[in-house]
Amino acid sequence: MADNYVFTGIGYAHGKYKVTNKEIEEAIRAGWIGDFNPERILQLPDYKAFVEQNGETSPLEYFAWQKMGFHNRYHVVPFPPVEEAFKRAESTLELGVRAVEDALQKSGVHPEHIDLWLAGTATPFEQAPGIGATIKAHFTHWDNARPAATVNSACVGFNINVERALDYFNRHPEAQNIVIVHTEVMSGLLMHEPSFVPYVTFADAAAAVVLTRTEGKEKVGVTHVRNGEDLHMIDFLGANKQGDLYMGPTRVKERATQNIVNISNQLLEANHWTVDGIDMLIPHQTGHAIVQPAAAELKVPPAKLYQVVQLEYGNLSGASVPFGLGLLTDENKLQPGMKLVTSVCGLGGEFGGFSYIVPKPRKKPKTYRPLTGKLALVTGATGGLGQQVTKQLANEGCDLILQYNSNLNKAEELGQWLDKKDINYRIIRCNFADTKEVETFASQINNEYKTINYLIHTSAITGSLSRATEVTADEMATSLQVNLLSIKTITDTLVAKVEDTVLIVGSVAEDALFSGSSTYVASKRALHSYTAGVARAFHRQGVKTIYYMLGLLNSGMVDKLNPKQQLSAMMSINQPRLLPAEEVADRIVRSLYRPKVANVQHSWEGDLIVRRDGYYWIKK
Numbered sequence: 001m002a003d004n005y006v007f008t009g010i011g012y013a014h015g016k017y018k019v020t021n022k023e024i025e026e027a028i029r030a031g032w033i034g035d036f037n038p039e040r041i042l043q044l045p046d047y048k049a050f051v052e053q054n055g056e057t058s059p060l061e062y063f064a065w066q067k068m069g070f071h072n073r074y075h076v077v078p079f080p081p082v083e084e085a086f087k088r089a090e091s092t093l094e095l096g097v098r099a100v101e102d103a104l105q106k107s108g109v110h111p112e113h114i115d116l117w118l119a120g121t122a123t124p125f126e127q128a129p130g131i132g133a134t135i136k137a138h139f140t141h142w143d144n145a146r147p148a149a150t151v152n153s154a155c156v157g158f159n160i161n162v163e164r165a166l167d168y169f170n171r172h173p174e175a176q177n178i179v180i181v182h183t184e185v186m187s188g189l190l191m192h193e194p195s196f197v198p199y200v201t202f203a204d205a206a207a208a209v210v211l212t213r214t215e216g217k218e219k220v221g222v223t224h225v226r227n228g229e230d231l232h233m234i235d236f237l238g239a240n241k242q243g244d245l246y247m248g249p250t251r252v253k254e255r256a257t258q259n260i261v262n263i264s265n266q267l268l269e270a271n272h273w274t275v276d277g278i279d280m281l282i283p284h285q286t287g288h289a290i291v292q293p294a295a296a297e298l299k300v301p302p303a304k305l306y307q308v309v310q311l312e313y314g315n316l317s318g319a320s321v322p323f324g325l326g327l328l329t330d331e332n333k334l335q336p337g338m339k340l341v342t343s344v345c346g347l348g349g350e351f352g353g354f355s356y357i358v359p360k361p362r363k364k365p366k367t368y369r370p371l372t373g374k375l376a377l378v379t380g381a382t383g384g385l386g387q388q389v390t391k392q393l394a395n396e397g398c399d400l401i402l403q404y405n406s407n408l409n410k411a412e413e414l415g416q417w418l419d420k421k422d423i424n425y426r427i428i429r430c431n432f433a434d435t436k437e438v439e440t441f442a443s444q445i446n447n448e449y450k451t452i453n454y455l456i457h458t459s460a461i462t463g464s465l466s467r468a469t470e471v472t473a474d475e476m477a478t479s480l481q482v483n484l485l486s487i488k489t490i491t492d493t494l495v496a497k498v499e500d501t502v503l504i505v506g507s508v509a510e511d512a513l514f515s516g517s518s519t520y521v522a523s524k525r526a527l528h529s530y531t532a533g534v535a536r537a538f539h540r541q542g543v544k545t546i547y548y549m550l551g552l553l554n555s556g557m558v559d560k561l562n563p564k565q566q567l568s569a570m571m572s573i574n575q576p577r578l579l580p581a582e583e584v585a586d587r588i589v590r591s592l593y594r595p596k597v598a599n600v601q602h603s604w605e606g607d608l609i610v611r612r613d614g615y616y617w618i619k620k
Contacts, residue, residue: 005166006221006359008177008212009107010326013098014313015076015090015187015204023079024199025060032080036060036196064200069288069307073203073314075187080199083191088574088616091125095206096183097138097598099319102326103179104139107210108364111139114210115175116168117148120157120182120318122239122347123189124150135181137595141370142544155284155346156227157318158182158207162354163225165211181208182318192244201287203314207322212362220336220359224270226263226352230255233349253289259351260284260294260343267341267355275299277339284344285310285320294343317346336360369397370593374500377401377445377452379490380459381427382410384555385505388585389458394418396589400425401445401452403459405432432459432486433478442493453500454592457487460505462557463519471519483523488530495534498543501592504531506549507557508614512572520557532608539607546591547605551614554578574616584613 027033041047041059050066051057065071076095077085096119104111119132126134130150140146149164151157158180165178183206190198214221236251260283268274281300283291285307295305309316309324316323321342328334336358343353376393380386381402387410390402400418402425404411411427418425430441445452463471463479487504506528509521528547535545552558552569558578561569569575590597591611601612 001215001217002219003169004214004216004219004221004359005169005211006214006362007209007325007356008109008362009103009105009210010207010322010329011099011102011104011106011209012207012319012323012326013095013102013205014316014323015074015095015185017075017078019073019075019079019203021061021064021071021200022058024064024196025058027080027199028060028196033196033199034194036063060196065311067288068197068200069291069310070200070314071311073200074205076185076204077187081187081190086185086188090185090204092121092123092183092185092206093125093131093134094598095185095204096121096131096135096181096208099183099206099208100135100139100179100181101598103181103208103210107177107212108367109177109210109212110368110370112141112144112370113368114140114177114179115146115172116165116178117146118151118161118164118178118180119148120151120153120161120180121184122152122154122157122317123185124152125185131183132181134596136179138598139594141593142595153347153350154184154317155286155320156344156350156352158322159225159318159342159344159352159354160227160350162211162222163227163352166222166225169213176213178211179208180211180322181206182322183207184317184319186315186317189239189243189245192242197249198245198247201315203316205313205316205319205323207316207319207326209322209325214359214362216359220357223355223357224267225354226266226270228259228263228351230259230345230349230351238347255349256286256290256345256351257294257297259345259349260290261297263343263345263351263353264294264298264341267343267353271339271355273339273341273355275304278304278341279338280304280306280340282306282321282324282340282342284346285313285315285324286345287315290345318344320344334358369395372397373399374453375399375401375449375451376454376456376592377403377494378456378458379403379432379487380405380457382407382414383458383460384581385550385553385585385588386458387414388581389456389588390414391417392585392589393454394421394423394425397423398454399423401449402427403430403441404428405430405459432482435481435485435489438486438489442490445490446493446497449497451499452494452497455491455494455498455502456588456592457491457504459487460507460524462560476519476522479519479523480526483520484527484530487527491534495537496541498538501544501546502534502538503546503548503588503592505588506531506547508549508551508569508573508575509557510549511615512569532605535606535608544609545607546609546611548588548591549610549612549615550584551575551579551612553581553584555581573612573614575614576616579614587613
């Protein structure tokens with residue numbers, strides 16, 4: 001039996017804005033981009049023949065598609081890219097997280113079972129820490145100490161990390177799974193670019209794999225990997241410190257073509273393969289000018305040359321090869337035993353490649369429920385959000401203590417749903433408007449349970465949403481009792497019992513002022529202040545305290561707001577849509593044990609972690 005290293009999950013993500021050749025041509029006409037001469041194309045015999053055979057085609061469309069090999073590409077910002085747009089756009093972080101999540105889901109491997117996290121990018125969203133560590137923080141518990149590393153490399157970054165992963169497996173015989181992700185926002189390098197070529201070529205995307213050690217009688221998976229550096233290209237392809245591209249096209253074409261040929265031949269020789277014996281060459285998706293001459297010299301027939309990513313998604317830098325492998329896998333075009341050769345080249349003269357034998361389909365490991373053995377107390381468990389949080393906790397294996405206020409029917413329905421889950425649960429009625437009931441409830445929990453891992457407060461009332469001058473003293477007192485004092489009583493009573501995390505749900509109303517919210521806002525701001533204070537006590541005992549501020553949900557308070565109030569609240573935080581309670585609940589549960597959560601803003605107020613969900617404030 002020999003060790004094999006196979007891709008058990010391949011994920012990918014790309015920018016949300018599709019950019020066509022037509023849009024680039026319009027930008028050229030508008031004077032945004034220069035150095036394209038349509039008159040020259042119009043005189044080409046090949047162009048005239050193509051139009052005669054295929055119908056009217058513009059010079060730019062013909063040149064970009066037929067000659068360069070690019071039909072579409074995707075950016076994280078609308079075209080053409082401008083600096084202001086990137087302040088609201090996805091970054092390499094968000095793209096990388098999406099790709100890793102896709103890869104993990106396809107592999108069935110739980111993040112806690114990843115032994116090493118490797119990332120590559122040449123367009124980082126921040127200078128430090130490395131993006132590998134920050135991506136890892138979106139998937140693992142706070143106490144997960146598995147290493148993470150980032151390589152500052154563009155087109156060859158993924159390949160370099162494949163070699164690093166194999167080295168790690170060799171040095172750590174206990175290691176079973178490694179995540180490798182490459183992520184780029186290449187459109188960010190185009191803002192000052194005068195030439196049309198990079199606009200046609202580059203795109204924004206991420207791709208990730210779960211590389212798993214397996215055993216088998218036959219060799220499958222990664223068989224060989226090579227990396228090198230061509231110093232003849234060091235001054236001819238890169239980006240300066242301002243982020244502007246520089247390129248010497250003639251030198252790049254000459255050297256890159258030969259590097260792809262050389263690395264492919266090295267891999268063929270190492271495996272004792274011939275071109276006739278391989279099923280596919282997957283080169284860096286850099287364009288026809290480099291890829292096709294390389295394939296011709298290698299005598300790789302068109303049917304074995306893969307260029308789909310280049311044609312429909314653009315040059316994705318180091319994400320190109322794994323992105324292509326992901327597409328091929330999802331389209332069921334990779335069959336067991338197929339022999340693949342990949343070859344890449346890029347910025348500064350880096351080059352490399354790996355060979356791969358497609359393994360037989362692997363049975364996914366048993367579903368891992370990360371909260372098995374944990375206990376959570378959820379208040380407001382029959383409310384729209386509280387119910388979804390409860391279900392998400394149950395799905396992850398958490399035992400539950402659930403408080404509800406008065407809706408017995410909903411409590412019974414929730415209990416019936418939980419009966420089908422393999423967890424322990426208890427549902428207790430407690431009216432948060434009644435001080436004595438709350439004190440009794442808090443004492444009961446304190447006396448009957450030695451420890452609670454997670455204390456989650458979702459309970460809240462909005463009040464009448466009357467103007468401040470119309471709010472009665474009784475209404476204000478009730479709002480403060482339910483939204484602040486009851487939560488305070490329970491939390492203070494259980495300070496010594498909580499072991500992991502306290503999470504208290506706040507509201508967009510604190511930031512989005514609109515008429516009729518004075519009672520609700522006052523109670524929520526008081527709750528925020530209380531939470532910041534109690535966070536210090538929890539911090540002393542190693543417990544995280546999170547104040548989770550929500551944009552407008554698609555249920556609950558929003559039903560009481562008129563359209564003007566809804567619009568006012570959403571515009572104040574740039575919220576583009578109402579938040580589905582189920583999606584928010586998933587992010588809340590992840591917040592309990594993960595340092596970072598995708599699509600949630602994260603900040604610190606002393607010992608208090610503040611997370612804002614649904615907020616789309618401009619990035620600094």
